[in-house]
Amino acid sequence: MSDPVLTLDRVSRDYVRAGRRLAAVDEVDLVVHRGKTLGIVGESGCGKSTLARLALHLVPPSSGRVLREGQDIARLDAGALRRLRARMQIVFQDPNASLNPRWRVGAIIAEPLRAQGWSRQKRLDRVSEVLDLVGLPQDAVDRLPSAFSGGQKQRIGIARALAPEPDLLICDEAVSALDASIQAQILNLLTDLQARLGLTMVFISHNLAVVRHVSQRVAVMYLGRIVELASEADLFDRPQHPYTRTLIAAVPEPGRPLQAGSVRGEPPDALAPPSGCHFHPRCPLAQNICRRISPPLIEAASGHLASCHFPGASAS
């Protein structure tokens, strides 16, 4: 396996809401290897965006460590942290919200370079390069975001993220606001860029089909925890956790009727998580032990982690 670019070592992030502690991310262990894409999937509120913010050091962990190439980010001095920030970039969900409508595209893309002290000529050259990389015309530099379609705006967001030559790109619901046909174009662009630039990516989405398209490994999150982690093929062909199986069953496939109601019931309240396995109130396999004991994330099959007392079992 290639070297780790990003490591989360028992990372938790708590918030306090209504006077109570909420574990948005709960003791997560993850490694993202160089040149690979790790997909993170889960329902709204399971902690995906908090995980992205932790990885980018936009919020510090409440406990645990975030390591970049083996170095604890929290221990870097200000200069090292500033240089590191340039090397990890994020593409957001909604390009309409993340692109300043009053700035021309050239200025938007060059902004992170200005912050890094690049000279004007170097900025101009780099903007021209990244426009080519993302398939936008050179004359885009002088236009406002409003002149572009949703898919093109997301290309501008990707160009801005790529401008400072990051080695780690985090995509947080990066195609979720786009039409299906445009989603496919942007996903293909991202996989192409990854291969050409050797990027390491963390690709976050509530949409399993989208995550599958771009990821080599996939982590499934539920209420702040990783409940399953495996290669893309193992996760989809041999899911071990009942939550993952219900998510997969809900993915529409040509020729297969859509399964009604993907996961039964609503996600639990993060302020009052269920006892034992957090998934047990919605699980078709739940037994007494599931209500009492939280299952650890362990190897259910070779290289395939799941936190379930009955991995691989199916409901009869």
Ligand SMILES: Nc1ncnc2c1ncn2[C@@H]1O[C@H](COP(=O)(O)OP(=O)(O)OP(=O)(O)O)[C@@H](O)[C@H]1O
């Ligand atoms: N700043 C905050 N203060 C209080 N609670 C927060 C904060 N940020 C996130 N949370 C809570 O932490 C939990 C995880 O939120 P997060 O946004 O990380 O989930 P998510 O999976 O990205 O969801 P979504 O896709 O809806 O954004 C939620 O219960 C959320 O309400």
